[in-house]
Amino acid sequence: xxxxxxxxxxxxxxxxxxxxxxxxxxxxxxxxxxxxxxxxxxxxxxxxxxxxxxxxxxxxxxxxxxxxxxxxxxxxxxxxxxxxxxxxxxxxxxxxxxxxxxxxxxxxxxxxxxxxxxxxxxxxxxxxxxxxxxxxxxxxxxxxxxxxxxxxxxxxxxxxxxxxxxxxxxxxxxxxxxxxxxxxxxxxxxxxxxxxxxxxxxxxxxxxxxxxxxxxxxxxxxxxxxxxxxxxxxxxxxxxxxxxxxxxxxxxxxxxxxxxxxxxxxxxxxxxxxxxxxxxxxxxxxxxxxxxxxxxxxxxxxxxxxxxxxxxxxxxxxxxxxxxxxxxxxxxxxxxxxxxxxxxxxxxxxxxxxxxxxxxxxxxxxxxxxxxxxxxxxxxxxxxxxxxxxxxxxxxxxxxxxxxxxxxxxxxxxxxxxxxxxxxxxxxxxxxxxxxxxxxxxxxxxxxxxxxxxxxxxxxxxxxxxxxxxxxxxxxxxxxx
Amino acid sequence: xxxxxxxxxxxxxxxxxxxxxxxxxxxxxxxxxxxxxxxxxxxxxxxxxxxxxxxxxxxxxxxxxxxxxxxxxxxxxxxxxxxxxxxxxxxxxxxxxxxxxxxxxxxxxxxxxxxxxxxxxxxxxxxxxxxxxxxxxxxxxxxxxxxxxxxxxxxxxxxxxxxxxxxxxxxxxxxxxxxxxxxxxxxxxxxxxxxxxxxxxxxxxxxxxxxxxxxxxxxxxxxxxxxxxxxxxxxxxxxxxxxxxxxxxxxxxxxxxxxxxxxxxxxxxxxxxxxxxxxxxxxxxxxxxxxxxxxxxxxxxxxxxxxxxxxxxxxxxxxxxxxxxxxxxxxxxxxxxxxxxxxxxxxxxxxxxxxxxxxxxxxxxxxxxxxxxxxxxxxxxxxxxxxxxxxxxxxxxxxxxxxxxxxxxxxxxxxxxxxxxxxxxxxxxxxxxxxxxxxxxxxxxxxxxxxxxxxxxxxxxxxxxxxxxxxxxxxxxxxxx
Ligand SMILES: [Mn+2]
Ligand SMILES: [Mn+2]
Numbered sequence: 001x002x003x004x005x006x007x008x009x010x011x012x013x014x015x016x017x018x019x020x021x022x023x024x025x026x027x028x029x030x031x032x033x034x035x036x037x038x039x040x041x042x043x044x045x046x047x048x049x050x051x052x053x054x055x056x057x058x059x060x061x062x063x064x065x066x067x068x069x070x071x072x073x074x075x076x077x078x079x080x081x082x083x084x085x086x087x088x089x090x091x092x093x094x095x096x097x098x099x100x101x102x103x104x105x106x107x108x109x110x111x112x113x114x115x116x117x118x119x120x121x122x123x124x125x126x127x128x129x130x131x132x133x134x135x136x137x138x139x140x141x142x143x144x145x146x147x148x149x150x151x152x153x154x155x156x157x158x159x160x161x162x163x164x165x166x167x168x169x170x171x172x173x174x175x176x177x178x179x180x181x182x183x184x185x186x187x188x189x190x191x192x193x194x195x196x197x198x199x200x201x202x203x204x205x206x207x208x209x210x211x212x213x214x215x216x217x218x219x220x221x222x223x224x225x226x227x228x229x230x231x232x233x234x235x236x237x238x239x240x241x242x243x244x245x246x247x248x249x250x251x252x253x254x255x256x257x258x259x260x261x262x263x264x265x266x267x268x269x270x271x272x273x274x275x276x277x278x279x280x281x282x283x284x285x286x287x288x289x290x291x292x293x294x295x296x297x298x299x300x301x302x303x304x305x306x307x308x309x310x311x312x313x314x315x316x317x318x319x320x321x322x323x324x325x326x327x328x329x330x331x332x333x334x335x336x337x338x339x340x341x342x343x344x345x346x347x348x349x350x351x352x353x354x355x356x357x358x359x360x361x362x363x364x365x366x367x368x369x370x371x372x373x374x375x376x377x378x379x380x381x382x383x384x385x386x387x388x389x390x391x392x393x394x395x396x397x398x399x400x401x402x403x404x405x406x407x408x409x410x411x412x413x414x415x416x417x418x419x420x421x422x423x424x425x426x427x428x429x430x431x432x433x434x435x436x437x438x439x440x441x442x443x444x445x446x447x448x449x450x451x452x453x454x455x456x457x458x459x460x461x462x463x464x465x466x467x468x469x470x471x472x473x474x475x476x477x478x479x480x481x
Numbered sequence: 482x483x484x485x486x487x488x489x490x491x492x493x494x495x496x497x498x499x500x501x502x503x504x505x506x507x508x509x510x511x512x513x514x515x516x517x518x519x520x521x522x523x524x525x526x527x528x529x530x531x532x533x534x535x536x537x538x539x540x541x542x543x544x545x546x547x548x549x550x551x552x553x554x555x556x557x558x559x560x561x562x563x564x565x566x567x568x569x570x571x572x573x574x575x576x577x578x579x580x581x582x583x584x585x586x587x588x589x590x591x592x593x594x595x596x597x598x599x600x601x602x603x604x605x606x607x608x609x610x611x612x613x614x615x616x617x618x619x620x621x622x623x624x625x626x627x628x629x630x631x632x633x634x635x636x637x638x639x640x641x642x643x644x645x646x647x648x649x650x651x652x653x654x655x656x657x658x659x660x661x662x663x664x665x666x667x668x669x670x671x672x673x674x675x676x677x678x679x680x681x682x683x684x685x686x687x688x689x690x691x692x693x694x695x696x697x698x699x700x701x702x703x704x705x706x707x708x709x710x711x712x713x714x715x716x717x718x719x720x721x722x723x724x725x726x727x728x729x730x731x732x733x734x735x736x737x738x739x740x741x742x743x744x745x746x747x748x749x750x751x752x753x754x755x756x757x758x759x760x761x762x763x764x765x766x767x768x769x770x771x772x773x774x775x776x777x778x779x780x781x782x783x784x785x786x787x788x789x790x791x792x793x794x795x796x797x798x799x800x801x802x803x804x805x806x807x808x809x810x811x812x813x814x815x816x817x818x819x820x821x822x823x824x825x826x827x828x829x830x831x832x833x834x835x836x837x838x839x840x841x842x843x844x845x846x847x848x849x850x851x852x853x854x855x856x857x858x859x860x861x862x863x864x865x866x867x868x869x870x871x872x873x874x875x876x877x878x879x880x881x882x883x884x885x886x887x888x889x890x891x892x893x894x895x896x897x898x899x900x901x902x903x904x905x906x907x908x909x910x911x912x913x914x915x916x917x918x919x920x921x922x923x924x925x926x927x928x929x930x931x932x933x934x935x936x937x938x939x940x941x942x943x944x945x946x947x948x949x950x951x952x953x954x955x956x957x958x959x960x961x962x
Contacts, residue, residue, distance in 0.1 A: 008743060009697040054529065054546045056854045057633035061721045062738035065535045076739045102899045103844055106732045106740040152538035216490040219711045226707035230700045235741065240542045251587045257543035258557040259587040260716065262489060363584055373537045418583045 004119050006073060006280050008233025013195040015280050017119045019188040020073040021090070023181065027071070028088050030177045031143070038170055040137040043071075043083040044144050046159045050077040063236060065157070066372040067145055067178055069281045074118060080129060080161065081120075084136045085143075089121040091132060096125040130163035141168045147175030151368075151375040151396050176381060182371060183378035184404040189371070190454055192282040193406060197452045197463035199232030200276045200284040204466050208473070209480045211271060213292050217243040217261035224275045234277035238285055238374040242274035245292060249445025250414040252364060265292045270300055270445050276374070276452075283374045285408050286464045287450030294477035296470050299440070303413050303447050304470060306338030310411035311449045311468075314366065318409070319459045322401045328366040328392050331411040332358030339413070344441070347432045357432050359391030360423040363416070367408035368396035370452060376406070405455045414446030485600050487554060487761050489714025494676040496761045498600045500669040501554040502571070504662065508552070509569050511658045512624070519651055521618040524552075524564040525625050527640045531558040544717060546638070547853040548626055548659055550762045555599060561610060561642065562601075565617045566624075570602040572613060577606040611644035622649045628656030632849075632856040632877050657862060663852055664859035665885040671935055673763040674852070674887060678933045678944035680713030681757045681765040685947050689954070690961045692752060694773050698724040698742035705756045715758035719766055719855040723755035726773060730926025731895040733845060746773045751781055751926050757855070757933075764855045766889050767945045768931030775958035777951050780921070784894050784928050785951060787819030791892035792930045792949075795847065799890070800940045803882045809847040809873050812892040813839030820894070825922070828913045838913055840872030841904040844897070848889035849877035851933060857887070886936045895927030 004017040024043075031037050048065040052058055062077045072081045072092060080093040092115075097108050111123035124132050133140050144159045156175070185193065203224045210223045221241040228234040243261040244254045249272040255261050265271065269292040276284035289307070291300050310331040318327055336352050339345045339361070345352065352358070369376035379397030380386060387398055397407075420438060423429040449468065453460040467476040485498040505524075512518050529546040533539055543558045553562050553573060561574040573596075578589050592604035605613050614621050625640045637656070666674065684705045691704050702722040709715040724742040725735045730753040736742050746752065750773040757765035770788070772781050791812040799808055817833050820826045820842070826833065833839070850857035860878030861867060868879055878888075901919060904910040930949065934941040948957040 008741070009699065010745060048535065052633055052635065053544065055630040055633060055635040055637045056547065057630065057635075057856050058720060058854060059737070063534065064738075066537065099899065102732075103897055104732070104734045105737065106729075106735060149536040149538065152533055152536060154533065154536040154538075156536045216714075218490065218714070218716065222707050222710035225710070226703050229703035229706070233697075233699070235699065239539060248587075251583075251585070253585045254587060256540070256586065260489070264491060373539060375538050416584055418580065 002116075004117055008235070008279070011231075012233035013192065013279060015192055016188060017073055017117070019186065019192070020071060021119055022186055022188060023070050024083055024090055025088070026181050026186075027178055028083060028085060030181060031085055031174070034173075034177065037085065037173065038141040038143070040140045041085040041143050041170075042133060042136060042140045043085060043174060044142040044159065045071055045081045046157070046161070047072075047074060047079040047081070048077055064281060066281070066377075070178070070182055070372055072118060072120065073280070078126070080126060082133060086136070091122045091124060092118060092120045093124050093126045093129050093132070096127055126161065129161050130166065133167065139168060141170050143170050143174035145175050145178060146171035147179070149377065150380040179377045180381065182376065183369060184402070185371060185406050185454070189282065190404075190406070192280050193284070193371070193452070194463050196234065196277055196279040196282050196284040197286065198465070199228055199234055199279065200286050201464050201466045202231070203227035203277065204273065204275065204286060204288045205476065207273060208288065208290055208467070208477055211265065211292055213265050213267040213269070215265050217245055217248070217263050217265060220273065221255070221261050221275070224273075228277035232277060232279065234279050236278050238276040238278045238283035242272070244272040244445060245269040247443045247445045249289070249447070250416045252414070267293050268297070270447065272446055272448055274448065274450060281372050283370055283372065284452055284464070285370055285374050285450060286452060286466065287410060287448040288466055289447040289449060290473045290477065294480065295474060299444070301470055302338070302342040303441070303444065306335040306342070307411050307413050307447045307449050308468065309338055310334040311409055311451065314409045314411070315451070315453070315460060315462065318401060318453065318455065320402050320455060320457065323398075324366070324401060324407070325387055325392055325395060325398045328395055329353065331366050332362065332391065335361070335411060335413055343437045344434055345432050346434055352432050355428050355432070356390040357429055360419050360429060361413045362411060363391060363394065363414070363419060364412065365392070365395035367410050367450075370406050370408055401455050403455055403457050406452065407455070408450050408452055410448055410450030412446055412448035415441045415444045417442065483597075485598055489716070489760070492712075493714035494673065494760060496673050497669060498554055498598070500667065500673070501552060502600055503667055503669060504551050505564055505571055506569070507662050507667075508659055509564060509566060511662060512566055512655070515654075515658065518566065518654065519622040519624070521621045522566040522624050522651075523614060523617060523621045524566060524655060525623040525640065526552055526562045527638070527642070528555060528560040528562070529558055545762060547762070551659070551663055551853055553599060553601065554761070559607070561607060563614060567617070572603045572605060573599060573601045574605050574607045574610050574613070577608055607642065610642050611647065614648065620649060622651050624651050624655035626656050626659060627652035628660070630858065631861040660858045661862065663857065664850060665883070666852060666887055666935070670763065670852070671885075671887070673761050674765070674933070675944050677715065677758055677760040677763050677765040678767065679946070680709055680715055680760065681767050682945050682947045683712070684708035684758065685754065685756065685767060685769045686957065688754060689769065689771055689948070689958055692746065692773055694746055694748040694750070696746050698726055698729070698744050698746060701754065702736070702742050702756070705754075709758035713758060713760065715760050717759050719757040719759045719764035723753070725753040725926060726750040728924045728926045730770070730928070731897045733895070748774050749778070751928065753927055753929055755929065755931065762853050764851055764853065765933055765945070766851055766855050766931060767933060767947065768891060768929040769947055770928040770930060771954045771958065775961065776955060780925070782951055783819070783823040784922070784925065787816040787823070788892050788894050788928045788930050789949065790819055791815040792890055792932065795890045795892070796932075796934070796941060796943065799882060799934065799936065801883050801936060801938065804879075805847070805882060805888070806868055806873055806876060806879045809876055810834065812847050813843065813872070816842065816892060816894055824918045825915055826913050827915055833913050836909050836913070837871040838910055841900050841910060842894045843892060844872060844875065844895070844900060845893065846873070846876035848891050848931075851887050851889055882936050884936050884938050887933065888936070889931050889933055891929055891931030893927055893929035896922045896925045898923065
């Protein structure tokens with residue numbers, strides 16, 4: 001039979017649908033290997049539902065729920081999927097559409113169409129769900145997802161269909177298994193992530209050459225979106241674009257509805273642009289920091305290189321067996337050393353580390369798992385505890401690195417009045433701070449250098465490729481028209 | 482005091498926040514004039530809430546709920562608004578934010594900041610809601626919205642806050658009043674809609690010059706989005722872009738996740754691009770149809786001009802006092818006459834109209850109210866009944882036109898296999914159809930010509946300004962590089 005692919009356009013990446021068959025096989029193998037697996041178990045997931053903006057008929061452009069995409073790749077709303085653990089056979093359940101659908105939404109595909117398109121073993125209508133599940137065994141146990149997302153604190157959406165109350169539903173067993181499978185990416189998944197990172201990197205480079213004092217931040221957001229979609233086929237971003245200039249660089253999640261990238265970029269501003277596209281639901285998450293006018297001042301260079309040195313140190317140290325919390329601390333140690341050399345700090349670096357001084361300048365974690373979610377699942381499985389100390393408690397994982405994990409490395413330094421004022425008033429922290437020198441950087445904003453990396457057998461592969469050193473950035477931006 | 486404005490960028494429209502004060506004043510006047518208004522009434526609305534993608538921490542870019550925007554213009558999530566009917570005083574209730582918000586989301590604005598920015602009389606924290614409402618009177622009646630959206634069939638979101646169960650809540654009174662106010666736009670609202678239509682028109686013109694056989698449909702979507710955002714400051718579209726080429730032109734709501742504008746545009750295709758941006762939440766909704774290669778064939782010209790003649794006939798006839806259903810029928814009559822002249826139909830036009838033949842080619846309604854919703858509220862108030870006949874039953878309003886209503890005029894002709902086959906098999910309809918000639922148009926797709934118009938005292942003002950005649954389109958597209 002012909003292989004099936006997802007592809008946004010003829011010039012964009014072809015993703016084999018077997019990516020999802022491989023994911024199903026991995027999950028089934030894990031579930032079977034767990035002796036606690038209930039008898040007659042069926043992996044059972046509900047896809048995302050069609051939604052409107054409040055009570056209006058404005059349909060929100062559908063993006064599949066993450067676990068469902070991982071398992072099936074299915075792109076329409078209101079579906080279900082089942083995998084019979086005993087046989088490994090996969091079943092997709094699609095809505096039965098009225099004839100009028102063809103007039104409004106497009107050709108009504110048959111079950112055979114969907115079977116070929118998604119390379120599942122069987123396709124049925126949603127109204128055949130209960131009967132189909134019963135055909136697997138007299139009393140199947142539905143393994144559904146009902147766990148805590150450790151990034152959001154939210155639990156999974158409840159699963160429901162007409163007749164579910166007649167079935168045995170197990171809400172505990174499946175979650176940790178699917179999460180653990182998702183942490184480790186297959187080569188097929190990595191190819192998608194490499195593509196999303198490449199498209200996003202190219203778009204960042206286009207933006208760096210388009211930036212000019214006088215433009216609004218959102219105009220660069222628009223340029224980024226256009227490149228990712230037009231050239232890369234990426235219709236969705238991984239997250240709302242964060243396009244900071246000047247002091248906005250110290251607002252970590254700038255760009256939302258209340259702070260909509262609306263400042264005019266000024267000559268002398270640092271830009272901090274955190275933007276990443278998704279392709280086939282796999283995310284990129286890249287931050288570039290650079291001077292709006294293309295030429296670093298001494299102060300900009302000092303802060304930028306402190307962050308860059310932290311990034312490089314982590315790039316060089318990260319590999320299987322290394323604890324991610326240690327990488328966070330390493331990044332802090334490196335930039336604190338540079339800040340001391342730059343006259344902003346004074347004292348012993350070990351003492352600064354013991355006092356968690358790094359969190360004053362970098363209140364966020366060093367980086368996070370990335371995959372179908374920007375902040376991907378599996379950061380804190382059972383047995384991995386969050387470290388409760390400034391900065392490091394914000395880490396979205398405290399795990400030991402292993403091959404085929406994918407993470408961001410994103411050290412940063414920010415001049416946040418609120419945190420600086422707190423630190424200057426703190427008897428322990430204040431003794432490290434050279435207040436006059438630090439105050440010269442009030443309003444500077446911040447610098448973040450964020451890359452997307454794969455943990456390999458021996459180290460890392462960096463997927464994001466953009467100008468990074470001061471020299472590379474100045475040379476690239478000098479090439480502007 | 483200084484006037485406050487919403488403005489996306491220095492080069493985009495400045496919208497006075499008094500637009501919303503005017504809306505509040507209109508609503509209060511209407512409510513007071515209704516003798517059924519309960520004593521101690523308070524107009525009480527809940528704003529949209531922050532949302533994430535399923536259980537993840539991916540925050541969906543916030544867009545305000547329509548009624549709340551109309552009343553306040555407030556752009557952040559999780560707020561409430563109250564207007565004391567007795568005094569007319571307006572109150573905004575905002576979330577009390579933790580100090581850490583400043584690190585992640587931006588400067589924490591004070592109540593005084595919000596009061597100045599939104600020009601309301603008072604700003605409080607949400608946790609002060611119950612006490613503030615009690616301060617209006619001992620037993621206020623909260624007038625909340627709980628009505629049926631006649632386009633979606635959905636009812637309004639329920640209103641809730643801590644302590645609401647202690648209040649008298651009236652769910653019946655307010656809905657029809659706010660809906661009726663929203664149907665009639667003020668001059669300030671019209672200025673925003675003119676701007677959204679102008680930006681969208683310019684973007685359509687850019688797209689028409691960018692189209693080339695060989696491009697994918699979504700690349701033109703990307704071009705449209707980029708122009709609207711970069712040049713117009715429009716971060717959101719009114720709806721998902723519908724970018725059809727060739728036979729996709731007969732899929733009325735093409736462009737969704739299952740049909741994501743992914744076809745390669747071919748030489749000889751007609752394009753049907755239905756795209757509109759929103760600015761400050763007010764929508765444009767414009768469709769341009771044109772040949773991909775810039776030059777109409779005889780067949781394309783025949784269908785295009787039939788639709789254009791229908792559009793012009795409605796433009797010339799629409800004015801206060803005219804029934805919108807009559808405009809729908811007029812558009813049908815005009816294009817049926819042209820199709821007969823083109824050899825696709827035979828027989829008496831009155832007989833065709835009696836048989837509802839128009840709905841075979843144009844299964845949708847002629848147009849709809851537009852405002853903060855693309856399909857705006859108020860189409861079927863109490864006393865206005867839907868006409869249950871083919872095509873016309875799809876009309877989103879059956880009202881008599883009146884000044885300051887805003888509607889789309891969007892006749893279309895589509896060659897939809899499913900509908901043509903039905904009609905050819907129908908004993909009444911088939912006798913009007915010249916099957917051989919109609920079959921020449923199988924796979925043609927469709928043509929829609931959609932404008933946004935204001936009903937004036939004497940006729941209409943057309944807000945969408947794009948090349949419309951065959952000659953204008955060919956001349957405009959000939960200007961491509
Ligand atoms: Mn990140
Ligand atoms: Mn429309």
